[in-house]
Amino acid sequence: MHEVSLMQDILAACEKVARENGQTRITKISLIIGELTEVQDFALEFAFEALTSESMAAGAELDVTYLAPESRCKVCEHTYQHDRFTMLCPQCGSFEVELLHGRELAIDSIEAEEE
Amino acid sequence: MKERVTKLDINTPILDLNDRLAAENRALCDEHGVFVLDLMASPGAGKTSTILATIDMLRDRYRIAVIEGDIASSVDADKIKAHGIPAVQINTGGACHLEAAMVRRALETLDLAELDLIILENVGNLVCPTEFDLGEDAKVMILSIPEGDDKALKYPHIFQISEAIILNKYDTISVFDFDEGAFDEAIARLNPKAPVFRMAATKPVAQDSGIAAWTAWLEERVKQKGIAQ
Numbered sequence A: 001m002h003e004v005s006l007m008q009d010i011l012a013a014c015e016k017v018a019r020e021n022g023q024t025r026i027t028k029i030s031l032i033i034g035e036l037t038e039v040q041d042f043a044l045e046f047a048f049e050a051l052t053s054e055s056m057a058a059g060a061e062l063d064v065t066y067l068a069p070e071s072r073c074k075v076c077e078h079t080y081q082h083d084r085f086t087m088l089c090p091q092c093g094s095f096e097v098e099l100l101h102g103r104e105l106a107i108d109s110i111e112a113e114e115e
Numbered sequence B: 001m002k003e004r005v006t007k008l009d010i011n012t013p014i015l016d017l018n019d020r021l022a023a024e025n026r027a028l029c030d031e032h033g034v035f036v037l038d039l040m041a042s043p044g045a046g047k048t049s050t051i052l053a054t055i056d057m058l059r060d061r062y063r064i065a066v067i068e069g070d071i072a073s074s075v076d077a078d079k080i081k082a083h084g085i086p087a088v089q090i091n092t093g094g095a096c097h098l099e100a101a102m103v104r105r106a107l108e109t110l111d112l113a114e115l116d117l118i119i120l121e122n123v124g125n126l127v128c129p130t131e132f133d134l135g136e137d138a139k140v141m142i143l144s145i146p147e148g149d150d151k152a153l154k155y156p157h158i159f160q161i162s163e164a165i166i167l168n169k170y171d172t173i174s175v176f177d178f179d180e181g182a183f184d185e186a187i188a189r190l191n192p193k194a195p196v197f198r199m200a201a202t203k204p205v206a207q208d209s210g211i212a213a214w215t216a217w218l219e220e221r222v223k224q225k226g227i228a229q
Helices: A003-020 A041-052 B016-031 B047-058 B075-081 B100-108 B156-161 B170-175 B180-190 B209-228
Strands: A025-034 A061-067 A070-073 A079-081 A097-101 A105-113 B005-013 B035-041 B064-070 B087-091 B117-121 B138-144 B164-168 B196-198
Touching (some): B005 B016, B035 B047, B064 B075
Parallel strands (some): B035 B138, B064 B117, B138 B164
Antiparallel strands (some): A105 B005
């Protein structure tokens, strides 16, 4: 996808929060990414390496939690994990389903310190 | 002095700013009762041709404008303007998708009070446009026959989030190795609620029942929004 531009947004948001809290260095950035997004882990890590070197997050750890797609059937109320290709309820075959997880693209938290 | 590490919860979508701008775009278009369609496809699938066919079918009943997203050039906007329809060209300057902020700038140049339908022609790409809310009422995608039936398996996300799927260049199916059964099966698993319109956008609209079916679907949505306003 466009992991570099995503990472620019991530770093800007994290640096803003760190500064607002009087911190000068970011040591860890934790992200939550759903597996239904098209984000590629290697591209995200490359963008992180490339963009952090001159930032408050130089040398920081990148921690990404990938969430498997999970849906709930509105007909039989079954909650189930699934792959990227099959959304149908495995219990009753309905497509009246609600996606609970899989499209996340979020910054969870950071760890920062005052040098 | 000993360094102290502080954990700060952020809990914010990465595309938070885009999502907020998209919500503003949506509110703005809702206020004027304008239906906004985000049309996505690969380069060359027939987005501009589909838009021109759609304009031909609906222009006598609805006031239409087009926002064209391309990395460079105004080729597409010029084609639309040649048909007497307002068109705004957005050059994304290398970006592989439209973002809500770009759409906002384009909306500001249009007289929304004088419109019923805005078609956003997204940048040719099956991946990146899927993550960006633009403030549209519906996302629709086009797959063209020469691209192959396997695209639904290779790019599942775009097929999942599209409310309707146009299978374009359908008149060429006999000369391409397109397995229609495999395609239908993939859609049945990914997004069985989405209608699939088999059509050839460059054919005269009177000779192509698929174009009529597609524009009837769109017209129903545009009408609903106009009534709801």
